Amino acid sequence: MAEGKLVDKSVLKTLVPPSALNAENFQELAGKAYVEDVAAGKVIFREGEVDRKTTYLLEGEVVLSSAKGNQAVIGGTDVARHPLANQQPRPCTATAKSACKITRFDSDLLDILLTWDQLSGIEVSEITLSEEGDESDGDWMTRILQSQAFQQVPPANIQAMFMRMQELPVRTGEVIIKQGDDGDSYYIIKSGKAKVTRTSKTGAELTLAQLSDGDAFGEEALLSESKRNATISMLSDGMLMRLSKDDFNALLKEPMLSWLSWEEAEAKIRQGGKWLDVRLESEHANSGIPNSLNIPLFMLRLKADSLDPGCAYIVYCDTGRRSSAAAFLLGERGFQAYVRKGGLMENSQQVATGGA
Numbered sequence: 455m456a457e458g459k460l461v462d463k464s465v466l467k468t469l470v471p472p473s474a475l476n477a478e479n480f481q482e483l484a485g486k487a488y489v490e491d492v493a494a495g496k497v498i499f500r501e502g503e504v505d506r507k508t509t510y511l512l513e514g515e516v517v518l519s520s521a522k523g524n525q526a527v528i529g530g531t532d533v534a535r536h537p538l539a540n541q542q543p544r545p546c547t548a549t550a551k552s553a554c555k556i557t558r559f560d561s562d563l564l565d566i567l568l569t570w571d572q573l574s575g576i577e578v579s580e581i582t583l584s585e586e587g588d589e590s591d592g593d594w595m596t597r598i599l600q601s602q603a604f605q606q607v608p609p610a611n612i613q614a615m616f617m618r619m620q621e622l623p624v625r626t627g628e629v630i631i632k633q634g635d636d637g638d639s640y641y642i643i644k645s646g647k648a649k650v651t652r653t654s655k656t657g658a659e660l661t662l663a664q665l666s667d668g669d670a671f672g673e674e675a676l677l678s679e680s681k682r683n684a685t686i687s688m689l690s691d692g693m694l695m696r697l698s699k700d701d702f703n704a705l706l707k708e709p710m711l712s713w714l715s716w717e718e719a720e721a722k723i724r725q726g727g728k729w730l731d732v733r734l735e736s737e738h739a740n741s742g743i744p745n746s747l748n749i750p751l752f753m754l755r756l757k758a759d760s761l762d763p764g765c766a767y768i769v770y771c772d773t774g775r776r777s778s779a780a781a782f783l784l785g786e787r788g789f790q791a792y793v794r795k796g797g798l799m800e801n802s803q804q805v806a807t808g809g810a
Contacts, residue, residue, distance in 0.1 A: 461487040461512065461557050469510050470535050470736040471568055472559075479567040483559065490556050498538070498548040498556060505544070507558040508537045514554030520546040527551060536740045540772065542799040561773065561799065566679060568734075569776045572752035594644050594668040594695075611705040618705070619695040624688045633685045637675025640702040643667055646692015652684045664689065676702050677779040710785045711778055713795040719768045722792060727766035730791075732780040741798060743770070751776050758787055770794035 463484050467473050472483055489512065492498060499505055501520055515529030518539055524546070528534055539546050542561075595616070607615075621644070624630065630641065633653055643665055650663040650671070662684065665671065675682045676699050697705075714722065723729065729746030731738045738748040749757045751771075761767065767789060769777040774797040784791035 459489045460484065461489055465512060466557075468535055470740065471734045472564070474734050474736075475567055475571050479571045483564065483567055486559065486563070487557050490558065492550045492554040492556055494550050494552050494554075496550050498550065498554075499544050501544055501547045503544045504542050506542065506561045508540060508561045508564050509548070509556055509558045510534075510537055512555040512557060515551040516554060517549045517551045518546045519549070533740075536737075540741065540799060562775075565771075565773045565775050569679075569751070569779060570681065570683065572750060572776065594642060598642060598668060598670070607706060607709050611709055615697060615701065615705045618701045619697050622694040622696045624692050624694055626688055626690055629685060629687045630694065631672055631675075631682050631684075631686050633682055635682045637672065637679075637682055638699050640670065640672045640676060640697040640699075640706070641686075642670045642695045642697075644693040644695050646694075647689040648686050648692075649689050650684050650686050673702070673706075673782075677707065677782050679775070707782065710782055712781075712792045714768060714792045715795055719792065719794050722766055722768055725766070727768055727792075730761075730767040730769045730780075731771070732769055732776050733771050737772075743798075746770075751780050754780055754783055758784065758789070761789060763789060766790045766792065768792045768794055771797050772799050773797040 461484070463480075466480075466484055466487055472480065472487075475483060492514075498509065498516065499507075511528055511534045515527055516538060517525060517527055519525045528538065529551070538548050538556075619642070622641075624646065630648065631637075631639075633651075645667055648665045648669075648671075649661055650665065651659050651661050653659055665686070671686055672682075719727075719729075729743045731742050731746045731748045732751045732754065733742075733748075734750050735748060738746070742748060747767075749761075761784075767784065769781045769784070769791055770793075771777040771780075774793060774795060777793050777797065781791040781793045
């Protein structure tokens, strides 16, 4: 489709979940939200199709029909604020009942923006601060090995991690990672002190935290495959240990993530596990798995204590991106967390679609 008129931002603000994005990410999405005119009778997408698009109805009415004979008309209701039949492959065919206006986003782009947005407050808050008692805590390796996160990583992986880490001498004032840059490495402070800052929408620089020996940073951008959401610069001369993105994924991320097929997830549920939806509340209300818990990713740190440490949680979102980040963060706290592989978009035949 040729690019044409952009969707009015006031209209875009009514859609779920784009309406929940922060100003910066909303603007990013708004610049790619084009209005598409669809004539009455035209098929928007077909049952069984895999298009990796998130489609919204802006005006008119659309008929959703399946080969099983199910049919629903969407238009002018709260349901229209949500994506049309947002699973892959498509669970039904969408046909314009009247002349319609729609907009379609690349599903991965939308999910990355949502994940980045919801992790924006986590990178700082997840860091273990060590403002006192550094000397009594022992060396940086001991502190790292004592963390809950590393207790879940196979010893061989930890050994390989230490072998593959590169020493990086740093100077006072040196910027290690910059807000808005791509994530390419994971860092541990071997010696020295650093500060975490974030630039506000007005351009003011806010100091959020201080780090010292044994503190790690930089994992969130790697988990979410998105850009850095804070700047970290040195307050003193020191030495960092740097692990590449590929090594982080292979040695730390993957061992801490357990992926389950639909059948494996159902088996865990029968054994007493619980579904945990880490999408926004409005997304959960529209298409959540029945009897699932809902804690949005950005609230996970605050509400993790409400979870049962003796329970297995099968974490899900639309694609698996937000849920993998959530499972990693839960794993750091010692929870037994699994990720539903592919998310809801690849499981339309099993999950309740809600709304329609």
